[in-house]
Amino acid sequence: xxxxxxxxxxxxxxxxxxxxxxxxxxxxxxxxxxxxxxxxxxxxxxxxxxxxxxxxxxxxxxxxxxxxxxxxxxxxxxxxxxxxxxxxxxxxxxxxxxxxxxxxxxxxxxxxxxxxxxxxxxxxxxxxxxxxxxxxxxxxxxxxxxxxxxxxxxxxxxxxxxxxxxxxxxxxxxxxxxxxxxxxxxxxxxxxxxxxxxxxxxxxxxxxxxxxxxxxxxxxxxxxxxxxxxxxxxxxxxxxxxxxxxxxxxxxxxxxxxxxxxxxxxxxxxxxxxxxxxxxxxxxxxxxxxxxxxxxxxxx
Numbered sequence: 001x002x003x004x005x006x007x008x009x010x011x012x013x014x015x016x017x018x019x020x021x022x023x024x025x026x027x028x029x030x031x032x033x034x035x036x037x038x039x040x041x042x043x044x045x046x047x048x049x050x051x052x053x054x055x056x057x058x059x060x061x062x063x064x065x066x067x068x069x070x071x072x073x074x075x076x077x078x079x080x081x082x083x084x085x086x087x088x089x090x091x092x093x094x095x096x097x098x099x100x101x102x103x104x105x106x107x108x109x110x111x112x113x114x115x116x117x118x119x120x121x122x123x124x125x126x127x128x129x130x131x132x133x134x135x136x137x138x139x140x141x142x143x144x145x146x147x148x149x150x151x152x153x154x155x156x157x158x159x160x161x162x163x164x165x166x167x168x169x170x171x172x173x174x175x176x177x178x179x180x181x182x183x184x185x186x187x188x189x190x191x192x193x194x195x196x197x198x199x200x201x202x203x204x205x206x207x208x209x210x211x212x213x214x215x216x217x218x219x220x221x222x223x224x225x226x227x228x229x230x231x232x233x234x235x236x237x238x239x240x241x242x243x244x245x246x247x248x249x250x251x252x253x254x255x256x257x258x259x260x261x262x263x264x265x266x267x268x269x270x271x272x273x274x275x276x277x278x279x280x281x282x283x284x285x286x287x288x289x290x291x292x293x294x295x296x297x298x299x300x
Contacts, residue, residue, distance in 0.1 A: 004066060005044025006052050006109035009037045038109070047077060048109045056081035057106030060123050061132070063116035070135035070171030070213070071120075072128060072249065080111055080119055113141060114150035121154045121161075127178045130164045131171035138169055170213035172248040173200045179252065185263065196232050204268030208233055209259070210242045237272035 003011065012022060022039070025031040032040040034052045045066070051058040060078035061071040111119065117136070120129060136142050142150070144162070151158040167190050168174040180187045180203070191202040201209040210226065226242065233240045239262065247255050262268055 002066075002110075003108070004048040004058075004110055005041045006034070006048045007039055007041070008107065008109075009039070011108075012039060050077060051079045052109050054079055054081075057109055057111050059106075059111040059116050060119040061116075063111045064113075064120060064132055066110050067113050067116070067141060068139060069113075069132055069141070071124075071132055072171075073214070078119070078123065080106060080115070114146070117147070117150045118154055121151065121158045126161060127175055128171075130161050130178060131168075131174035133162060133165050134168040134174045135171055137165060138167070169200070170211060172213055172243070172245055173211040175248055176209060176211050176243065177201060179256070180259070183256075183260075185259075193233070193236070193238070195236065196229055199229075199233070203259075203263065206238045206270060206272040207259075207262060207268035208238050208240045210240065211248065212242065212244045214245050239267060 007015075009022070017025075022031070026033050026039070030042070032044075034040055034049060035055065038052050040049050040052075047062060048058050048066070051062070054077075056079040057063075058066060058078070059080035061074065062076075062078035064071050110116075113136070117132070120132060124132065133147060136147065137144065144165075147162055148159065151162060164178070166174075166177065168177065169190070173189075177187050177189060180201075185203065188202045190198045190200070192198050193208075199208045200211050203209065210230070212226070230240045230242060241255075241259065241262075243255055
């Protein structure tokens with residue numbers, strides 16, 4: 001189990017530390033005492049350290065992120081404490097999270113994944129919560145039955161969110177799917193197209209929507225592969241819209257207007273067909289060396 005560099009005294013004792021050895025390690029600066037019964041090793045995750053200093057465990061969307069689950073970027077720290085914990089003035093609003101209050105006191109520095117999910121249900125909006133559930137299933141962190149168990153105490157509405165899950169490879173893809181379906185736009189997910197592979201979303205017969213996750217922005221190889229796929233799709237007669245993380249999270253209404261415009265024209269219904277081969281002589285006439293390029297433009 002990943003402790004993220006923060007352990008309780010009980011965990012250290014289980015690992016073989018005696019009370020005397022623990023006191024010596026703290027005195028020598030090899031281990032930092034965060035609060036009563038909790039210690040940080042060198043290189044410990046700073047957000048986990050902060051959560052424990054505040055008297056709780058990292059949980060909710062902050063905890064989900066530590067397990068690799070997709071959640072929106074945020075500067076807020078989501079902390080779960082015991083129901084009897086007294087918050088320092090100003091900290092409760094800073095964390096911006098309504099946690100599950102009827103749970104036992106944290107036993108690990110980062111809550112177990114099922115408990116992070118239960119806390120997130122009270123904090124995230126429905127679409128973002130479904131995106132997190134999709135991410136958990138895509139990463140195979142928990143089975144559908146285990147997710148059902150994790151949400152069983154959260155009420156029927158939480159379980160209804162589980163029924164909205166589909167095969168998605170990124171949280172932003174899930175958000176786009178849910179938003180389009182809310183507008184009664186039929187969407188197919190992870191459709192296989194010969195010569196290209198699976199595409200994120202397919203509307204009608206040929207409108208492909210590819211949705212970038214944040215990871216794509218830092219990977220030059222992925223960026224190039226995406227453009228190669230887009231080019232292959234266009235050559236095969238498909239219409240391609242590629243949405244960035246910023247498009248989905250901050251510019252959605254403008255993107256939706258473009259998608260709706262294509263649908264209203266019926267362009268998405270036409271069957272994809274590769275363009276006919278162009279005569280080589282015509283292509284030569286349109287080359288950079290063709291004499292017409294030096295002539296002034298013809299007025300309308």
